[in-house]
Each structure stands twice: as structure tokens, then as C-alpha cells.
Amino acid sequence: MNEIKKINNSRIAERMAFSLLWMFSMLTVIVLALIVSDIIIKGLPHISLSFLLEEPRKMGKSGGIFSVIVSTFYIVVLSALFAAPIGVAASVYLTEYAKEGPLLRIIRFGTEALAGVPSIIYGLFGYSFFVVFLGLKYSILSGALTLTLMILPIIVRTSEEAIKAVPRAYKEGSLALGATKLQTIRKIVIPSAMPGILTGLILGIGRVVGESAAVIYTAGSSLGVPKSILRPGRTLSVHLYTLASEGLSTENTYATAVVLIALVFIINFTANTLINKIYIARRR
Amino acid sequence: MRLGEKITVKLLLACAGISILGIVLIAVFIFKEGWSIIGKTGIIDFLFGDQWAPTNGIYGIFPMILGSIYVTIGALIIGVPIGVGCAIYLAEIAPSRLSAIIKLGVEILAGIPSVIYGLYGMTTIVPIIRNIFNNQGFSILAGSIVLGIMILPTIINISKDSIEAVPKEYKEGSLALGSSHWQAIIKVILPAARSGIVASIMLGMGRAVGETMAVIMITGNSTLIPESILSPVRTLTGNIGIEMGYASGEHQKALFATGIVLFVFIMILNLMAKLMPNKVGE
Numbered sequence: 337m338n339e340i341k342k343i344n345n346s347r348i349a350e351r352m353a354f355s356l357l358w359m360f361s362m363l364t365v366i367v368l369a370l371i372v373s374d375i376i377i378k379g380l381p382h383i384s385l386s387f388l389l390e391e392p393r394k395m396g397k398s399g400g401i402f403s404v405i406v407s408t409f410y411i412v413v414l415s416a417l418f419a420a421p422i423g424v425a426a427s428v429y430l431t432e433y434a435k436e437g438p439l440l441r442i443i444r445f446g447t448e449a450l451a452g453v454p455s456i457i458y459g460l461f462g463y464s465f466f467v468v469f470l471g472l473k474y475s476i477l478s479g480a481l482t483l484t485l486m487i488l489p490i491i492v493r494t495s496e497e498a499i500k501a502v503p504r505a506y507k508e509g510s511l512a513l514g515a516t517k518l519q520t521i522r523k524i525v526i527p528s529a530m531p532g533i534l535t536g537l538i539l540g541i542g543r544v545v546g547e548s549a550a551v552i553y554t555a556g557s558s559l560g561v562p563k564s565i566l567r568p569g570r571t572l573s574v575h576l577y578t579l580a581s582e583g584l585s586t587e588n589t590y591a592t593a594v595v596l597i598a599l600v601f602i603i604n605f606t607a608n609t610l611i612n613k614i615y616i617a618r619r620r
Numbered sequence: 621m622r623l624g625e626k627i628t629v630k631l632l633l634a635c636a637g638i639s640i641l642g643i644v645l646i647a648v649f650i651f652k653e654g655w656s657i658i659g660k661t662g663i664i665d666f667l668f669g670d671q672w673a674p675t676n677g678i679y680g681i682f683p684m685i686l687g688s689i690y691v692t693i694g695a696l697i698i699g700v701p702i703g704v705g706c707a708i709y710l711a712e713i714a715p716s717r718l719s720a721i722i723k724l725g726v727e728i729l730a731g732i733p734s735v736i737y738g739l740y741g742m743t744t745i746v747p748i749i750r751n752i753f754n755n756q757g758f759s760i761l762a763g764s765i766v767l768g769i770m771i772l773p774t775i776i777n778i779s780k781d782s783i784e785a786v787p788k789e790y791k792e793g794s795l796a797l798g799s800s801h802w803q804a805i806i807k808v809i810l811p812a813a814r815s816g817i818v819a820s821i822m823l824g825m826g827r828a829v830g831e832t833m834a835v836i837m838i839t840g841n842s843t844l845i846p847e848s849i850l851s852p853v854r855t856l857t858g859n860i861g862i863e864m865g866y867a868s869g870e871h872q873k874a875l876f877a878t879g880i881v882l883f884v885f886i887m888i889l890n891l892m893a894k895l896m897p898n899k900v901g902e
Contacts (some may be wrong), residue, residue: 350802354713361714365725366774367769371740425635433629434636446640452823452890453646453883454830456857459864460879461646464653485642494770513789518625546733549832553864577735577833580742581708591741597732603733611839 375597379590387591392559396575397584401592403561407569409475411555414480414565415487420537422484423491428521431499440497443588451489455549458486462554475569479555486550487540494539499525500534531617535610542603545596548573564590572596626757650883654673654876661876666877672843675872683845687760687853688882690846694698694764695771695828700821703775707817711783712805730773738837741766746838751849758840766838767831770774771824776899778823783809784814813898818889822893826886832857856882 360605390400426443434440462482472478502525507546510520548571556568557578570578579589649718658666661679669680705728708718750757786809794804810817840852841862854862860875860882867875 346800346803350800351672353802353806354709357705357709357713360702361709361722363702364706364729364772367723368725368729371736371769372728374740374744375736422635422638425632426638429629429632429636433632443636446637446643448894449887449890450639450644450646452826452886454826454832454857454886455645456830456832456860457646457879457883457886460653460860460876461649462651463864464876465645469649484773485638485646488639488642513721516622516625518628542731546731546735548733548735549861573733573735573833576739577837578738580735581837589739593736597736600731600733602726604727608727 356619368517372597375456375593378586379592379594382587382591383594387588388595391561392575395582395584401572401588401595404570404572404575404592405557405595406561407555408545410476410479410562410565410569411483411571412541412549414476414481415544416537416541418480418484419487419491419540419579420533423488423540424526424533426488426492426493427495427499428526431496432517432525437571437609447489449493450485451493452488455486455547458482458550459553462550462587467554472566474556474558476555476556476562476565477566479551479569479571480565482550482554483544483547485546487543489523490540490543491533491536495529495533498529498536502528503533531610531614535607535614538603538607538610539608541618542600542607545571545599545603546573547571548577552577562563572599625813647883650876650879653873654878654880655777657870657874657877658880659789661678667881670845673875674789674860674867677870679874679877681856681859681881683843684854684856684859684878685881686845687858688855690760690853691763691767691835691855692825692828694760694849695767696821696825698764698768699771699775699824699828703820703824704779704817705774706772707776707779707783707820708805708810711780712809726773726776729769730777734770734831734834735837737766737770738834739835743840749850755850757854758838758844758852760839760851760853763835763839763853763855764849766834767828770831770834771827774824774827775820777818777840779813779817782813782820785816786812819893819896822889822896826889826893829889830857830886832861834863856885 387400388405389402391402392404393399430440430443434443462478466478466481467474506524506528506575507520511526513518515523551571552574555571557570557574558568559570562569572592573596576589576592579585579592621898657679661669666679667680667685668682669678670682671678672682672683706722710722714722741762746757746762749759783848790808790812793807795801799807835855836858839855839858841854841858842852843854846853856878857877863871863875
């Protein structure tokens with residue numbers, strides 16, 4: 337009798353525990369749905385072509401977000417241009433040339449430490465190093481250089497994994513045909529690892545688009561289309577922060593938020609599609 | 621190796637070294653700018669002084685240290701049970717289609733920029749707290765709720781990976797001895813995955829401590845020592861984020877000094893997470 341009771345009790349406990357876990361999981365999805373739907377419901381009605389293509393007026397209180405989109409674009413392109421080659425080169429060194437030892441450990445430590453630094457610290461550093469010390473002032477360039485450091489760990493890590501996943505046979509085949517190691521890397525390894533490398537780059541871009549604390553004190557927050565990369569500019573995230581915290585215009589705040597969310601969704605969706613493609617290709 | 625190849629390899633090494641150079645430069649420049657204020661105020665007075673009055677040259681960041689600690693603890697109280705629970709559900713229980721939906725949700729949650737969280741907290745969560753408690757709404761509680769949501773992806777993803785890394789034999793052995801699935805999870809799988817779960821919590825903590833813009837938008841940013849979870853509060857990150865915009869001279873250096881404290885704290889947290897044994901069962 338007692339045994340049966342015990343088993344029954346444990347069944348009930350299990351059922352209750354599993355229901356609780358199910359609730360927690362659902363809660364995660366529901367919270368996400370609440371946040372996204374709130375922003376979209378409040379913002380979507382204010383999105384129009386003119387909102388996207390007009391200059392902001394009265395500090396963003398009215399008008400659109402054209403210059404903000406342009407500044408965001410400049411910073412994204414520039415930081416990707418800096419971070420991609422450095423990140424890929426670093427990962428090639430780490431996977432193909434580095435030997436286990438203190439040097440490799442130090443490099444790994446550096447990459448991991450960079451990944452853990454909070455964005456406001458990047459902002460402080462970017463300000464004191466790029467803006468003041470190197471004299472680049474508040475500019476698109478200062479912002480992009482700061483963000484390059486910030487996204488480097490993501491790119492290095494994903495590229496490393498992608499390169500490690502290239503089948504040995506590919507490399508051996510190339511070497512057997514008389515190619516040098518460097519030729520093999522350039523012509524075989526990197527092209528085969530390209531989807532993985534791109535995924536890392538796209539994830540990095542997603543981070544750049546969403547970043548605010550590291551950008552506001554390096555690229556500045558002045559409105560207007562930057563005439564060169566040495567001029568300051570305001571990105572979407574910084575614009576949203578400014579509008580929201582100064583309570584300038586509810587409509588424009590939410591409309592900007594919708595544009596930002598849409599952009600981040602597109603970026604993550606692209607990365608996801610690439611990841612899925614890689615998985616399918618590997619299973620074959 | 622030919623000369624050209626040798627040079628290329630050196631170039632690759634230089635690129636790999638940039639992350640080291642980066643972290644060293646960050647440390648050097650934060651310390652260089654901020655150290656003089658800590659020296660001048662005295663490290664004890666800087667860390668434990670309860671008054672922050674830049675216009676009078678008084679720099680005590682104790683209220684902000686407390687602020688960061690309170691908000692982070694609050695975020696963990698909310699984020700850890702939900703996050704670890706969700707991780708267990710995903711790794712052990714969820715049917716595959718539901719699991720795919722939840723995973724997608726977690727990924728999207730991870731990608732949402734912090735200003736969006738801040739906006740949502742400011743316009744939805746703060747007013748709810750305001751209505752319930754009849755106060756200003758900007759508070760430790762509001763910050764904890766939003767940060768609790770923000771750290772979910774970190775906790776879920778890393779915990780899930782470590783639960784999935786527990787060898788099947790452990791679970792099968794437990795089930796074969798007559799335990800229920802839930803007993804196997806509690807008594808065998810979770811203890812085996814413990815270090816990974818603890819690491820996920822530490823990384824989540826790092827994210828909560830380091831978050832800036834969302835926190836500024838919802839915690840009220842008062843420099844007074846908070847009296848309850850409904851008090852407004854300013855975090856270390858908030859202190860820097862708010863005042864960097866207009867600070868200059870000594871005041872600005874004091875913000876870098878705040879950055880030193882933040883930087884050291886985060887580095888210790890990350891180091892601890894890294895030092896967690898990552899083999900199952902240790």
C-alpha cells in the first residue's frame with residue numbers, strides 16, 4: 337500500500353513540476369509577444385514613407401528619421417568593414433596556425449574578456465581613446481572603431497567554429513594537389529566556411545544596430561546627415577533613447593522603435609536562415 | 621615556409637592579437653582617466669561615501685553600488701527560476717514543435733536592443749507599478765523586472781546546453797532504478813549540470829550589472845540610498861550613462877573612476893564563470 341502511495345505521490349509531484357516548467361517557458365514567449373506587440377501596435381500607424389525619407393525636425397519631435405537611418409547605415413558598414421577582415425584573419429590564425437600554449441591561452445582570454453565588457457565601458461573607452469586621445473572627435477569613425485572592438489569576439493568565435501567544421505578531406509585534397517597551406521586556406525577553407533563567417537558578421541551587425549551606450553559617447557548624437565565619416569551622427573538606437581527619455585514625441589518614439597525592431601528582426605532572420613542552411617548542408 | 625607566407629602568418633597573428641591589445645587599452649584608458657579621483661578621494665571614501673555631489677567635488681558611489689546590487693539581485697530572483705525552468709523544459713520535456721517555437725522566442729528576446737526594453741519598461745511596467753503602489757513607479761522593482769527579462773536568453777541558452785551535455789547514461793541509469801523522470805531531473809541531471817547552470821547565472825549577472833540604457837530609462841536614477849524596492853535608484857552604469865553627456869574636468873574623471881569599479885566587478889564575475897569546472901559531474 338505504502339509503495340503505491342509513494343509512486344502516486346511522485347507522479348503528482350512530477351505532474352505539478354512539469355506544469356510549472358511549462359508555465360515558465362510559456363511566460364518567456366508571452367513576455368516577448370507582449371513587448372513586441374505593444375511596440376508594433378503603438379508604432380506601426382505612424383510609419384510612412386515620408387517618416388523614413390524626411391529629415392527630423394525640431395530635434396526629432398516632428399519630421400522623419402532619414403539622417404538617423406543614414407548614420408546607422410554608415411556605422412554598420414564601417415564597423416563591418418573593419419571587424420570582418422580582422423576577425424576572420426584572427427580566427428584563421430587561431431585554428432590553422434596557433435599551437436596550444438600560453439600565447440593561444442592569452443589570445444583566447446583577450447577575446448573572452450572583450451565579449452564580457454559592458455557597453456558603457458566601451459563608450460568610456462571609445463571616448464577617451466578614439467574621440468580625445470586620437471583626436472577623432474565625436475564621429476562616425478570613432479563610433480565604428482569602438483563597435484569594431486565590441487563585435488570582434490562574436491566574429492572570431494563564429495568564424496573559428498565555421499573553419500573547424502570544414503572537413504579535413506577538403507584541405508588534404510588541396511594540399512595533395514600541391515597547393516601551399518596559405519593557398520588552401522584562401523581557396524578552400526575560407527570559401528567553405530563562408531556561411532558560418534557571414535552568420536557571425538550578421539550577428540555582429542545586429543549588435544551594432546541595437547547598441548546605444550557605446551555609440552552615444554563616441555559617434556555623438558547630432559542630427560543631420562553626416563557629410564563624412566569624420567562627422568558625428570546619431571544612430572537609430574540613440575535616437576530612440578533620446579526621444580523616449582526626453583519625452584519629445586510619443587508617435588515618433590514608437591515609429592522609430594518599430595523601424596529598429598524590424599531591422600533587428602531582418603538581421604536575425606537572415607542569420608538564422610544561414611545557420612539552418614549550414615545544418616542542412618552538413619547533414620547531407 | 622616562403623617569405624610571403626611568413627609575413628602573412630605574422631599578419632594573421634597581429635589580427636589575433638588585436639583583442640588582447642583591445643582589452644589592455646580599455647583597462648589602461650579607464651584606469652588612467654579615473655585613478656586620480658580614487659586616489660584623491662581615498663578608495664574607502666570613494667567606495668563607501670554615501671554622497672555624490674559633483675558640483676561640490678564630493679564623490680561617493682556607495683548608493684550606486686547598492687543600486688547595482690539591488691537591481692541585479694532582483695533581476696536574478698525573477699530571471700533565474702524562469703530561465704532555468706525554461707532550460708529544463710526545453711532540454712528534457714518539450715515536444716519538438718513547441719521547443720522550436722520557444723527557442724525562436726528566446727533568440728528574438730536576445731536580439732531585442734536594450735533601448736526597446738527600456739521603452740517598454742518606461743511606458744508599461746513603470747505605470748503599472750505606479751498605479752498599484754501609488755508612487756512614482758521608477759524603482760528598483762521596475763528595473764529588476766526588465767533586467768530579469770533581459771537576462772533570460774543568457775540563462776536559458778547556457779543552462780540548456782549544459783543540461784543537454786549530461787550523458788544519457790546518467791538519466792537512463794536513474795530511470796532504470798525506478799525513479800520518475802522528474803526525480804531523475806532533480807536528483808541526477810541538474811546536479812550533473814550544476815556548474816554550467818551556475819556559469820549561466822553568473823553571465824546573466826554580468827549582463828544585468830552592465831546594462832545601461834534600459835536601466836536609466838526605468839529606475840529613476842536618484843543618488844540617495846534606496847529605502848525599499850519601490851525607491852528610485854541609480855546604478856553604476858546609470859551614473860556614467862547619465863552624466864557623461866555634460867560632465868567635464870574632475871567630474872568626468874569621477875565617472876571614469878565609477879567605470880573602474882564596474883570594470884573590475886565585471887571582470888571578476890566573468891573570471892568566476894570561466895573558472896567553473898565545465899566537465900559534467902565535477
